[in-house]
Amino acid sequence: MTNQLFKPETTEDLQDIVNEAREQSRPLLIQGGGTKTGWGHTPMAGDRVETKKFAGIDLYEPAELVLTAKSGTPISDIEELLADHAQHLAFEPPDFRGLYGTVRSSQTLGGIVACNLSGSRRIQAGAARDHLLGFEAVSGRGELFKSGGRVVKNVTGFDLSKLMAGSFGTLAVMTSLSVKVMPAPEKTRTLLILGLDETQAVRAMTTALQSPHEVNAAAYLAATQGRRSSVSYVSGAGQAITALRIQGPGPSVSARLEELYRLLSDAGDIEELHAHNSKILWQEIGNVAPLLPNRTAAIWRMSLPPTSSPAVAARLKTLEGAEIYLDWGGGLVWFAVPDCGDADAKFVRACLEECGGHATLMRSTEEAKACVPVFQPQSTEIAALTMSLKSNFDPAGILNPGRMG
Amino acid sequence: MKMPAPDKQILSRRRQIVGDLEAIIASAGGSGLTAGSVISDPISLKAYECDGLSAYRQLPMVVVLPNSTHQVSDILRYCHEHQVKVVARGSGTSLSGGALPLEDAVMIGLGKFNKIIEIDYGNRCVVTQPGVSNLAISEAVAEKEFYYAPDPSSQIVCSIGGNVAENSGGVHCLKYGLTTNNVLGAEVVLMNGDVMRLGGKHLDPGGYDLLGVLTGSEGLLGVITEVTVRILRRPVIARAVLLGFSELEAAGDCVGAIIGAGIIPGGMEMMDKPAIHATEEFVQAGYPLDAEALLIVELDGPQVEVDHLIDRVEEIARGLGADYMRISENEKERELFWAGRKNAFPAVGRLSPDYYCMDGTIPRSRLPEVISRMKELSKEFGLEVANVFHAGDGNLHPLILYNANTPGELEKAENLGAEILKLCVEVGGVLTGEHGVGVEKRDLMGTMFTETDLNHQQRVKCSFDPHSLLNPGKVFPTLHRCAELGRVHVHGGETRFPDIPRF
Numbered sequence: 076m077t078n079q080l081f082k083p084e085t086t087e088d089l090q091d092i093v094n095e096a097r098e099q100s101r102p103l104l105i106q107g108g109g110t111k112t113g114w115g116h117t118p119m120a121g122d123r124v125e126t127k128k129f130a131g132i133d134l135y136e137p138a139e140l141v142l143t144a145k146s147g148t149p150i151s152d153i154e155e156l157l158a159d160h161a162q163h164l165a166f167e168p169p170d171f172r173g174l175y176g177t178v179r180s181s182q183t184l185g186g187i188v189a190c191n192l193s194g195s196r197r198i199q200a201g202a203a204r205d206h207l208l209g210f211e212a213v214s215g216r217g218e219l220f221k222s223g224g225r226v227v228k229n230v231t232g233f234d235l236s237k238l239m240a241g242s243f244g245t246l247a248v249m250t251s252l253s254v255k256v257m258p259a260p261e262k263t264r265t266l267l268i269l270g271l272d273e274t275q276a277v278r279a280m281t282t283a284l285q286s287p288h289e290v291n292a293a294a295y296l297a298a299t300q301g302r303r304s305s306v307s308y309v310s311g312a313g314q315a316i317t318a319l320r321i322q323g324p325g326p327s328v329s330a331r332l333e334e335l336y337r338l339l340s341d342a343g344d345i346e347e348l349h350a351h352n353s354k355i356l357w358q359e360i361g362n363v364a365p366l367l368p369n370r371t372a373a374i375w376r377m378s379l380p381p382t383s384s385p386a387v388a389a390r391l392k393t394l395e396g397a398e399i400y401l402d403w404g405g406g407l408v409w410f411a412v413p414d415c416g417d418a419d420a421k422f423v424r425a426c427l428e429e430c431g432g433h434a435t436l437m438r439s440t441e442e443a444k445a446c447v448p449v450f451q452p453q454s455t456e457i458a459a460l461t462m463s464l465k466s467n468f469d470p471a472g473i474l475n476p477g478r479m480g
Numbered sequence: 481m482k483m484p485a486p487d488k489q490i491l492s493r494r495r496q497i498v499g500d501l502e503a504i505i506a507s508a509g510g511s512g513l514t515a516g517s518v519i520s521d522p523i524s525l526k527a528y529e530c531d532g533l534s535a536y537r538q539l540p541m542v543v544v545l546p547n548s549t550h551q552v553s554d555i556l557r558y559c560h561e562h563q564v565k566v567v568a569r570g571s572g573t574s575l576s577g578g579a580l581p582l583e584d585a586v587m588i589g590l591g592k593f594n595k596i597i598e599i600d601y602g603n604r605c606v607v608t609q610p611g612v613s614n615l616a617i618s619e620a621v622a623e624k625e626f627y628y629a630p631d632p633s634s635q636i637v638c639s640i641g642g643n644v645a646e647n648s649g650g651v652h653c654l655k656y657g658l659t660t661n662n663v664l665g666a667e668v669v670l671m672n673g674d675v676m677r678l679g680g681k682h683l684d685p686g687g688y689d690l691l692g693v694l695t696g697s698e699g700l701l702g703v704i705t706e707v708t709v710r711i712l713r714r715p716v717i718a719r720a721v722l723l724g725f726s727e728l729e730a731a732g733d734c735v736g737a738i739i740g741a742g743i744i745p746g747g748m749e750m751m752d753k754p755a756i757h758a759t760e761e762f763v764q765a766g767y768p769l770d771a772e773a774l775l776i777v778e779l780d781g782p783q784v785e786v787d788h789l790i791d792r793v794e795e796i797a798r799g800l801g802a803d804y805m806r807i808s809e810n811e812k813e814r815e816l817f818w819a820g821r822k823n824a825f826p827a828v829g830r831l832s833p834d835y836y837c838m839d840g841t842i843p844r845s846r847l848p849e850v851i852s853r854m855k856e857l858s859k860e861f862g863l864e865v866a867n868v869f870h871a872g873d874g875n876l877h878p879l880i881l882y883n884a885n886t887p888g889e890l891e892k893a894e895n896l897g898a899e900i901l902k903l904c905v906e907v908g909g910v911l912t913g914e915h916g917v918g919v920e921k922r923d924l925m926g927t928m929f930t931e932t933d934l935n936h937q938q939r940v941k942c943s944f945d946p947h948s949l950l951n952p953g954k955v956f957p958t959l960h961r962c963a964e965l966g967r968v969h970v971h972g973g974e975t976r977f978p979d980i981p982r983f
Contacts, residue, residue: 232928234647258739258744380680454676
């Protein structure tokens with residue numbers, strides 16, 4: 076049987092598709108805009124289900140800080156509408172289309188939540204998981220169900236929103252989502268400290284993040300990665316940059332900037348980026364742009380305790396051709412290495428053994444994905460629970476089977 | 481309130497079970513900590529008969545007080561093997577009966593888990609045992625001007641483990657989130673005795689977000705034996721504004737206008753006239769007695785920002801007809817502004833022999849409608865209602881005044897409470913914003929969720945605890961057997977959707 080492409084328009088259509096697939100045990104590959112299908116293992120071949128026709132913003136109440144939209148709504152539509160009301164998605168979803176070579180398609184709200192994306196503001200505002208208030212979905216049982224609601228403060232029943240965020244469409248197909256939205260900051264400034272190494276940079280970022288000056292993003296680019304920025308202050312610096320972002324009402328940003336200058340005056344030479352350049356730089360950092368020119372490299376994303384990153388980075392750099400940059404004040408290491416079959420998986424994961432954390436192989440050859448677990452291997456107990464949840468929500472194992480390993 | 485029928489076979493084996501638990505504690509412990517760790521005499525058990533929802537009481541079969549993860553694991557494995565139910569208890573401050581004992585269940589008290597394990601300023605987190613109080617964490621990191629953000633009003637006693645179980649909130653949720661947004665990791669013992677570590681000092685553990693599901697699961701999924709929370713630097717300053725309005729609608733509009741102007745206050749509280757009067761009499765905070773609604777708006781952050789935003793809030797409030805306005809000029813005054821709100825429960829307690837605190841959340845724009853319908857309900861039931869309200873996030877706390885000694889009045893108060901919660905759901909809100917479902921709102925779950933919705937929640941329960949031994953009788957109105965929930969409905973395999981476009 077040849078594989079089909081379904082574009083359901085109603086939840087009933089979707090239920091029928093899932094039910095038929097379940098009865099025939101045929102896998103369904105669930106996707107929104109299909110921009111991040113390169114993330115995770117390649118699922119078993121099967122029919123594709125696109126959620127693109129579940130499109131449209133059904134409710135937006137700026138003063139209530141809530142937006143409800145169908146899962147296939149392009150994220151750009153949502154961001155535009157929010158910007159018209161001086162609001163935004165505070166978790167700053169990055170755009171991974173460059174990473175996966177899918178720039179012609181659009182990221183959808185459902186896809187962003189299903190992958191639990193977050194940008195540099197993760198350290199202050201949380202990830203997609205923290206902003207999903209409620210959802211409606213069709214589980215692998217073919218049943219339409221909902222959880223949560225449209226209010227911020229809600230502890231009624233189990234929080235299945237958390238389970239949906241980051242489940243990569245393996246438990247249920249979301250059809251509608253309610254998310255928390257926040258006021259967009261009035262003013263943005265970024266401080267650049269020039270010429271630090273990883274150890275000095277993490278020390279400076281930690282100092283800034285421990286201060287009361289509300290730094291909401293902190294990243295480090297070595298000179299090689301900085302040179303690739305389209306922000307001339309960064310590319311022209313010719314040395315590593317440590318970037319600290321502060322946002323808020325005008326007078327507050329000015330005052331905090333001054334304080335930060337004072338606090339970090341010993342750390343190194345300091346430059347300042349204004350709103351436009353700040354925006355570009357932080358987009359580049361979120362979107363993995365500093366590593367993309369290296370087209371054939373395997374790319375890893377590692378979440379770890381921030382203060383452990385200098386030691387981990389030092390070990391990673393012993394690999395030939397390694398490139399690294401840091402986000403989340405050191406808590407996120409982006410790492411590129413020439414892809415030599417297994418993307419150095421054993422070595423990469425061994426680097427985290429002592430400090431804890433997890434490493435995800437974000438991009439690699441199919442060959443590497445076939446022999447390496449893309450997601451961090453789990454303990455026996457967690458793996459057993461994971462399998463049990465999967466079989467409770469999707470007993471026939473038809474939703475994106477194999478995507479998460 | 482109907483609880484699961486006690487298992488007579490288990491009750492008949494009570495002595496055996498107590499003896500076995502003593503043996504487990506003795507074999508694991510040593511060091512003199514074992515004495516008194518298993519409680520079985522009725523007088524001592526009395527201390528555990530209820531939690532913060534004191535209308536419901538039940539002596540547990542036996543209480544055990546382990547002091548290590550190892551002991552918790554042994555106890556749970558034993559109970560799992562012998563099919564004995566278990567209820568975990570932190571400090572027992574749940575307002576929804578989450579820690580209500582069962583006659584045939586072992587209660588595990590986590591009070592001995594009272595140590596902070598590690599303070600890590602570099603990674604801005606604290607690793608702690610679950611019995612440590614919420615406030616103790618903030619106190620432990622106060623020397624470096626840090627704190628733990630969620631602050632339920634019971635924070636001086638409530639335990640951090642209980643906070644995770646209940647996904648506790650507080651008055652700062654709009655800006656700083658609930659417990660779930662502030663927990664990084666946990667060690668959990670499953671009903672079968674397996675020990676699991678979720679997350680750690682890093683963000684977003686890969687795989688399914690089990691920590692996220694565990695948070696707020698009300699003790700139905702596992703027993704928490706260690707928690708890692710993130711800590712924040714304390715804001716440089718906090719200032720509060722008191723705003724009095726002659727109409728509730730105007731106060732509601734003001735809340736919307738402040739948020740609409742892009743301002744997220746650290747806290748934003750509203751009280752209605754009965755609550756203003758009750759609290760003013762109690763603490764003399766200087767609240768305006770002629771106001772129909774009072775707002776407390778607190779801004780926190782850098783000094784310049786707070787001063788700047790206070791001016792803007794003032795301007796917004798004036799534009800919306802606030803006829804009373806006072807800005808705190810120092811810390812003492814700010815605390816005084818809060819004193820009334822924070823003492824709202826005891827203050828209302830003086831007006832009436834008993835009160836019943838509700839906890840629904842509504843879309844804030846529906847507030848005027850909800851308040852006026854609540855007034856009608858109050859008249860209909862013949863019981864007074866005072867309202868305190870986390871206005872920023874729409875979380876209502878109607879306090880229903882009643883006298884438990886008047887026959888039938890408790891029932892009347894509960895019925896009125898149920899009507900209020902149904903009203904919250906009807907306008908697009910939810911049954912509980914921070915107190916949890918527990919036994920209290922269990923039978924109302926059907927007003928918010930369909931059978932299918934609830935079955936999907938229960939399937940999570942089935943994965944963690946397939947025999948439903950952990951805290952049964954809470955959260956879900958009917959506990960289906962997992963085997964029954966596991967079945968899938970077969971439609972016969974015919975294609976019933978020939979019209980769907982295929983490509």
